[in-house]
Amino acid sequence: MSIELIIFLVMVGTFMAGCFAAKLPVSVSMLLASVAGALVGGHGIPVRHLVEGTFAYIDTILTIATAMVFMKVVEKSGALDALSSLIIEKFHKVPSLLLILVMLVIMFPGMITGSSTASVLSAGSIMAPILLLLGIPKVNVGAIIAMGGILGMIAPPTNVPAMIICGGIDMPYVGFTLPLALLTFPLAILFVLLLGYKYVRKLDYSLIEGQLDKEIRKTYGVKIYLPILTLAALMLADSLIPAFPDVGTPVLFLIAAFVGLFTGKKFKVLETAKDAVQDVLPVMGILMGVGMFIQIMTLTGVRGLIVNASISMPGPLLYAAMGLAIPAFGAISAFGSASVLGVPFTLAMISGNQVLIVAALSLLAGVGDMVPPTALAGIFAAQVVDEPKYTRILKRSIIPIAVQILYALTFIIFSTPIGKFLGI
Amino acid sequence: MKKHTITALLLTVVVAAVCVYSGNLFLSLRADDVIIPSKDLTEVRMLSDYLPKLKGTRGDTAIYIFKGEEEGGKALVLGGTHPNEPSSYTSAVILVENAKVTVGTLYVIPQAARSAFTHNDSQEASPLYVHFENSKGEVRKFRYGSRAVNPIDQWPDPDVYEHASSGQLLSGSETRNLNRAYPGREDGNLTEQVAFAITEMIKKENIGLTFDLHEASPEYPVINATVAHEKSMDFAAFGLFELDMYGIDMALEPSPVNLHGLTHRELGDYTDTYPLLMETANASQGRLRGATNEKLALDGKDKFYVSAGELGMLYVPYDENGHPIEERVGRHLQGVLSYTAAYNDFSGTPIVIENVPMYEEMIAAKVGDYLN
Numbered sequence: 001m002s003i004e005l006i007i008f009l010v011m012v013g014t015f016m017a018g019c020f021a022a023k024l025p026v027s028v029s030m031l032l033a034s035v036a037g038a039l040v041g042g043h044g045i046p047v048r049h050l051v052e053g054t055f056a057y058i059d060t061i062l063t064i065a066t067a068m069v070f071m072k073v074v075e076k077s078g079a080l081d082a083l084s085s086l087i088i089e090k091f092h093k094v095p096s097l098l099l100i101l102v103m104l105v106i107m108f109p110g111m112i113t114g115s116s117t118a119s120v121l122s123a124g125s126i127m128a129p130i131l132l133l134l135g136i137p138k139v140n141v142g143a144i145i146a147m148g149g150i151l152g153m154i155a156p157p158t159n160v161p162a163m164i165i166c167g168g169i170d171m172p173y174v175g176f177t178l179p180l181a182l183l184t185f186p187l188a189i190l191f192v193l194l195l196g197y198k199y200v201r202k203l204d205y206s207l208i209e210g211q212l213d214k215e216i217r218k219t220y221g222v223k224i225y226l227p228i229l230t231l232a233a234l235m236l237a238d239s240l241i242p243a244f245p246d247v248g249t250p251v252l253f254l255i256a257a258f259v260g261l262f263t264g265k266k267f268k269v270l271e272t273a274k275d276a277v278q279d280v281l282p283v284m285g286i287l288m289g290v291g292m293f294i295q296i297m298t299l300t301g302v303r304g305l306i307v308n309a310s311i312s313m314p315g316p317l318l319y320a321a322m323g324l325a326i327p328a329f330g331a332i333s334a335f336g337s338a339s340v341l342g343v344p345f346t347l348a349m350i351s352g353n354q355v356l357i358v359a360a361l362s363l364l365a366g367v368g369d370m371v372p373p374t375a376l377a378g379i380f381a382a383q384v385v386d387e388p389k390y391t392r393i394l395k396r397s398i399i400p401i402a403v404q405i406l407y408a409l410t411f412i413i414f415s416t417p418i419g420k421f422l423g424i
Numbered sequence: 425m426k427k428h429t430i431t432a433l434l435l436t437v438v439v440a441a442v443c444v445y446s447g448n449l450f451l452s453l454r455a456d457d458v459i460i461p462s463k464d465l466t467e468v469r470m471l472s473d474y475l476p477k478l479k480g481t482r483g484d485t486a487i488y489i490f491k492g493e494e495e496g497g498k499a500l501v502l503g504g505t506h507p508n509e510p511s512s513y514t515s516a517v518i519l520v521e522n523a524k525v526t527v528g529t530l531y532v533i534p535q536a537a538r539s540a541f542t543h544n545d546s547q548e549a550s551p552l553y554v555h556f557e558n559s560k561g562e563v564r565k566f567r568y569g570s571r572a573v574n575p576i577d578q579w580p581d582p583d584v585y586e587h588a589s590s591g592q593l594l595s596g597s598e599t600r601n602l603n604r605a606y607p608g609r610e611d612g613n614l615t616e617q618v619a620f621a622i623t624e625m626i627k628k629e630n631i632g633l634t635f636d637l638h639e640a641s642p643e644y645p646v647i648n649a650t651v652a653h654e655k656s657m658d659f660a661a662f663g664l665f666e667l668d669m670y671g672i673d674m675a676l677e678p679s680p681v682n683l684h685g686l687t688h689r690e691l692g693d694y695t696d697t698y699p700l701l702m703e704t705a706n707a708s709q710g711r712l713r714g715a716t717n718e719k720l721a722l723d724g725k726d727k728f729y730v731s732a733g734e735l736g737m738l739y740v741p742y743d744e745n746g747h748p749i750e751e752r753v754g755r756h757l758q759g760v761l762s763y764t765a766a767y768n769d770f771s772g773t774p775i776v777i778e779n780v781p782m783y784e785e786m787i788a789a790k791v792g793d794y795l796n
């Protein structure tokens with residue numbers, strides 16, 4: 001048994017013991033697993049590496065915290081209730097179209113920012129009440145939002161995992177719009193109908209009309225929607241206008257949240273912000289723990305062991321390795337998976353259509369946002385629908401996840417003929 | 425005092441101690457590496473001489489100039505575009521500490537992306553420093569650095585990086601990659617300003633030949649290679665013959681016309697210089713590598729790369745001997761000498777560089793033997 005495998009087993013064992021035997025938080029268990037791995041690897045307690053590893057997620061953590069503040073503001077100001085009642089009132093006669101529209105709205109922030117977290121916590125949280133009012137069970141709603149967030153992250157124009165792989169092989173991020181659209185939009189429509197259609201097929205509007213808060217729309221008028229419109233406008237401007245200052249997604253969320261202080265019901269600002277950060281504190285802690293974990297894996301050679309084991313599979317097993325290893329490594333980070341595994345897998349498939357292969361690998365990397373312990377899309381979707389057990393969302397999403405993996409692998413295996421057919 | 429209050433206080437003290445320790449460690453990386461130039465150095469300028477707004481920033485960096493007694497052509501060597509490619513700046517430092525120019529002028533920027541030397545890439549577990557023992561028994565140390573400019577100097581990254589002059593889209597973190605920023609922008613971010621200043625320098629000094637020294641991971645197809653702008657191809661092909669005579673297996677790759685922001689594309693398009701970019705094999709930046717440490721960066725020995733090589737997954741031969749830094753530096757230095765010789769014949773404006781170790785000398789010695 002190699003030393004790297006021994007270290008890996010010690011890290012995993014310590015993590016499991018921390019989580020399940022000692023009932024410690026996931027973040028603390030990951031810290032302990034990292035320290036154990038470093039000790040076995042002969043590095044003592046490498047404070048520098050433990051601290052440095054956490055910095056990989058500093059931008060993500062800021063996005064999560066500010067997105068949650070925004071979500072609380074739109075909820076407390078009444079914008080959420082107003083938008084839900086408006087959309088259901090206008091589209092209840094065509095429920096399947098309504099579902100598809102809701103799914104596209106959930107995907108939108110991810111398409112612009114490249115972040116599933118942004119999708120789930122902004123549009124996901126805004127659309128959740130609509131889906132719940134339509135009678136869809138909250139676990140299904142959570143699964144719709146999570147899968148919508150992931151597909152939004154992969155859909156064009158902004159797909160960060162694909163950009164990361166392109167950067168790793170010096171390939172321009174050009175020609176991806178059509179392949180990414182083909183990889184994501186059919187799945188989005190399929191998943192939302194699979195998870196929601198049977199509940200809305202015979203929608204009785206009279207039963208839910210009473211639950212809609214139409215009063216708030218009359219009281220505040222169009223201005224109630226201003227925080228949501230502000231966020232959409234800022235995201236579009238950031239994406240489309242080159243001269244728009246690069247202030248970062250967290251600042252966009254904060255500006256939109258600030259607007260929400262003056263457009264609807266009054267609420268306690270500091271308390272709301274504190275609640276928001278408290279809600280996401282465990283996830284931010286997990287990200288810090290994951291950062292340390294991956295840094296120690298790299299330091300000790302465990303990362304190399306995993307990458308080599310994955311990409312050295314012969315023939316058809318290579319596809320199986322892609323379908324399993326890339327989403328599994330996403331348990332640590334979807335973006336990290338794209339970089340650490342996506343790049344070598346792309347190079348291992350260099351004779352195929354590179355654009356299609358990179359696009360499909362990014363779809364596999366996206367699945368990582370559903371894999372615990374980080375599971376950003378799944379955990380936040382559970383939070384949005386007030387479901388205490390994230391694993392219930394994961395179980396409900398198993399079929400969509402399997403379909404997504406098989407769909408991506410189909411594009412990879414047949415990249416050359418599909419590429420010829422599409423003219424790319 | 426309640427039990428959980430005591431726990432909280434203890435944890436606060438531990439966190440404060442960790443912050444002070446690691447903060448000081450990270451701050452120590454801002455101290456510049458010591459470079460001891462050859463006695464034949466003529467002049468030291470700063471990059472801010474070509475873009476004054478860089479003065480006082482970590483984008484400013486030293487330019488070492490060797491002017492020959494005879495007039496001739498002008499060449500520039502860029503090291504440290506990506507500091508985590510150690511043979512790049514090590515080669516440039518050896519040039520600065522040894523070179524003598526008799527004809528023409530040689531400009532050397534050993535740490536082109538100076539800000540990128542002040543931090544390490546998170547989750548890459550890079551060594552903080554690499555060390556070399558010189559012939560006097562003294563230890564010289566150089567920072568290992570990162571591929572990108574320090575986010576302390578340029579933050580936040582946009583979600584997507586749009587290359588200014590071409591509109592090419594790359595992932596947001598590439599915003600801080602100097603070799604995706606050329607020809608640069610005077611009013612752009614720090615990375616673009618550094619690229620702009622280098623481009624301006626090439627134009628103002630009328631530099632005819634530019635080398636950009638790099639390393640690549642062994643699984644990357646463009647490795648042990650020279651990437652040349654189409655206008656550099658003719659003389660580069662002659663340089664390649666000479667390198668072959670020295671036992672150096674080097675591929676010559678044309679610069680892709682649709683890949684923007686890189687020296688071999690943009691400096692060729694936007695200036696009159698003839699750009700060449702050279703790559704050697706560095707396991708410590710590869711994704712297949714095992715344990716990451718200074719030893720790997722210097723000797724390139726890695727069992728995972730050996731097995732990947734056996735499976736035919738690499739673009740360089742790989743065995744238990746690895747690819748030591750002496751071999752990688754030797755390739756770069758011989759490349760500079762041989763391509764310059766070919767350029768001299770091609771341009772009629774010669775640059776003659778002496779006292780620089782050739783490939784055979786470098787692989788028979790240690791890097792420290794050529795450090796002052």
